[in-house]
Amino acid sequence: MNAPLEYSLLMKLILSLLIALSLNFAQANDIPLSKVTEHLLKLKEMQSQIGQKSSLDIFQSVDNYVLNLASIIEEKLRNNETLLPYELNLIGESLKTEALIHKQILDETSNLSNQESLFLACLQLESFNTIFEMFFDKRGLRVFSLDQINQIPEYKNLQLQIFAQERLEEIESEILKGNITSNFAPLKAFQIVQSGKHLVDAKTSISSSENFGERMSGIPGFIGSSISRGFGAVAGPIQWKKHGGLHQNPKLLRRLDQTLKPFDIVFERKAYKLTDYTIPGHWGHAGVYLGTKEQLQELNLWDLDSLKPFQKNIEEGKVIFQVRREGLVFNKITEFIDLDEMAVVRVKELAVRDHRELEMMVNLLMSQNGKSYDYSFDVMTTSLVTCTEIIAFSYGEIKWPTTPIMGRQSFTPNNVVELLFYKNSPLEFVFYSTGYGNKLNDKSAEDFARTVNFIKHQGQFKQHSITYDREFYRPNRGAMKIRTKKIDHYNVLEY
Numbered sequence: 101m102n103a104p105l106e107y108s109l110l111m112k113l114i115l116s117l118l119i120a121l122s123l124n125f126a127q128a129n130d131i132p133l134s135k136v137t138e139h140l141l142k143l144k145e146m147q148s149q150i151g152q153k154s155s156l157d158i159f160q161s162v163d164n165y166v167l168n169l170a171s172i173i174e175e176k177l178r179n180n181e182t183l184l185p186y187e188l189n190l191i192g193e194s195l196k197t198e199a200l201i202h203k204q205i206l207d208e209t210s211n212l213s214n215q216e217s218l219f220l221a222c223l224q225l226e227s228f229n230t231i232f233e234m235f236f237d238k239r240g241l242r243v244f245s246l247d248q249i250n251q252i253p254e255y256k257n258l259q260l261q262i263f264a265q266e267r268l269e270e271i272e273s274e275i276l277k278g279n280i281t282s283n284f285a286p287l288k289a290f291q292i293v294q295s296g297k298h299l300v301d302a303k304t305s306i307s308s309s310e311n312f313g314e315r316m317s318g319i320p321g322f323i324g325s326s327i328s329r330g331f332g333a334v335a336g337p338i339q340w341k342k343h344g345g346l347h348q349n350p351k352l353l354r355r356l357d358q359t360l361k362p363f364d365i366v367f368e369r370k371a372y373k374l375t376d377y378t379i380p381g382h383w384g385h386a387g388v389y390l391g392t393k394e395q396l397q398e399l400n401l402w403d404l405d406s407l408k409p410f411q412k413n414i415e416e417g418k419v420i421f422q423v424r425r426e427g428l429v430f431n432k433i434t435e436f437i438d439l440d441e442m443a444v445v446r447v448k449e450l451a452v453r454d455h456r457e458l459e460m461m462v463n464l465l466m467s468q469n470g471k472s473y474d475y476s477f478d479v480m481t482t483s484l485v486t487c488t489e490i491i492a493f494s495y496g497e498i499k500w501p502t503t504p505i506m507g508r509q510s511f512t513p514n515n516v517v518e519l520l521f522y523k524n525s526p527l528e529f530v531f532y533s534t535g536y537g538n539k540l541n542d543k544s545a546e547d548f549a550r551t552v553n554f555i556k557h558q559g560q561f562k563q564h565s566i567t568y569d570r571e572f573y574r575p576n577r578g579a580m581k582i583r584t585k586k587i588d589h590y591n592v593l594e595y
Contacts, residue, residue, distance in 0.1 A: 133172050136187050136497050137457050143193040144460075150200045155208050155220055162201045163227050166194045170234045170241065177240030184499060185479050185492035185511065189464065191241065192248040192482065198231055199255045206261055212274050221271050228262050250483040341372045344439040345535025352442070352533060352540055356433055359530060362391030362399060363450055363461070365491060366420065367513055369441035380503060381514025382551040383443075386487050387422030387436065388465065390414060404459060406466040421465070423487045425473045443548055444530035445520055447495060457496065464494040479511040488513055498526055499595065514552050521554040521561040522595040555590075562590040 131138050146162050169190060176183065205224045209217040235245040249255045261267070346352055360366075368385045379385070393415055396402040402411070410421075410430070418430035450458070474484035479492055479502055488511050492500050501518050502509040520527040532548040534541045546556050555564045569585045 133176060133187070134497060136184070136190060137460055139169060139190055140193055140460055141456055143190075143197050147193075147197050147200055150197075150204055155201065155205045156216070159201055159205070159220075159223065159227075162197055163230075166198055167230065167234060169194055174234070174238055174240050182509075183244070183480070184497065185482075185489065186495070186497060188244055188248070188480065188482050189493065191235070191244050192251060195231075195235065195245065195248055195255060196252055198228075199252055199258055202228060202258050202262065203254065206258070212270050218271065218274050221267075222275075224262060225271070228259070232259075244480070247481045247483050344370055344372060344437075345538050346440065346442055346533065346540065347438045347535075348434065349437065349535060349540050352437060352535075353433065355531065355533075356437075360389045360391075360433075360444065361446065361451075362389065362395050362401075363447065363495075364389040364530065365445045365447075365516060366436070367441075367443040367445070367517065368436070368439045370438075371440040379512060380505070380510075381512050383513035383517060385422070385424070386491070386513040386516060387420045387431070388491065389444075390419050390421045392419060399458065400455060401458060401462055404462055406463045409469075410466065423468065423471075423473065423485050423490055427473065428469050428471075440536060441532075441534045443517070443532040445516065446528050446530050447498070448526055448528050453496075461494055461496060465490060468493065476508060477505055477510040477512075478508040480509055486511070488516055491516065501593075517548070517552045518554070518563075518593075519595070521549050521552070521563075522593045523560065524595045526595065557590045560592060562592050565589045565591075 131142070133139075142165065146158070146165065149158050150162070173183070173187070173190065202224060205220055209221045209224070212218050212221055235241050366387050366389055367383045368387070369383055370385075390396070390410075391399075391414075393402060393411070396407070396414070401407065407414075413419075413430040417432045420431040420433060420436045422429050422431065453461075468485050468490040471483065471485045474481065474486045474489060476484070477486060478484075479489050482489075482493055485493070492498075492511050498519075500511055501515045501522075502511050503515060504510070516527075519525055520529060529545045529548060532543040532545070534543060549555060549561055553564050554561050556562075557564070565588075567587045567589065569587055570582050571585055572580050572582055574580050
């Protein structure tokens, strides 16, 4: 090989690394995992750089950030800490960022006789293999990663292209021809090429990394999902009156018009429909009030690309964004309030969030469009969603309570309401009304608390539960008897 040529390429690579460092991408371990939105913004920033800069200029920064972030998540799982539903976005955005950079590398390395292209192709083999080992070979991350790539269809295609037998043979041929020296090529990449046949056989299908135990653990959820889907289809049309007590109530409509703010969470109870009794707890459904065009313009959110497909709905007054069994639904407020009970809860600090964080929330919320209903009610899978899961995936670093159902962690409308009554809750009460007797009945926060088994006790809200104990007692000059004693428990739950 021509020594000056190799020296020239080496200088170019060193310069590229210096450029990468100058991009000011923080290392993932510089930011606590709890700052999920900050990590997501960094990943989005990297995605915007891909396509504007050459792969050599940005590749190392992307790879280091993603691998560091994956290591932090893996460590949390090793410590038996539970991921927040919102944190699952980190896995999806990491894999999406890697897919973008590797697609660009493939486009830039069509001519492997070019020394720079060959070097990049070797780096790509090493990188993609390392990413695979981190996200799909490690038990903790594997289940979540498999769910995430269901939403990145190009990822599996990239894998097939990168590890295509013809490409591996061409890389090996160019290395052996001396177009890149063995001490210059990444050693691990060369080993990957040498063992290419085994690699392709083992990894052409990422889904093959799902082991037998994980398939078996999914059976209860599959059964529960099938039962829920079937029952929902039967129960859906069953109702015992035409409308709820709040239907078209003018006083409620005026209150909503004066009170609702963008991204308020609205709850419904339809006591006249059978489906409301299939969801655990008092509240059968929740939706998101997106806001009017004017309200969103005031927040500088109206012109977001993610909102554009839905602007017509909003302008027509369809401002309630929700997921029902049939999919994403936009309702006018007049349509939504065909209820017997309604409540509104607000996230306290939304008004003071950084504008980029608000944009992220809206983008994530709108990205739930097109997903099917999650009949297994598993909040730790993002490819399927329920009415409340879209909130958990979008509303930021909020630690929502969950309910175990058939081995899965479920997130129900009741769980959202429960968090309102935690000490130091990030939520605030707006109002709660019922329509029994076909009239508007205003209810207090204490009334609202009772719907989820919280009561105000000694000046603060506490979760209320009851147990019963049996005790023996002897009446005057009588035989021993047993009586049941009711015991009330009051627990303060702290956020």
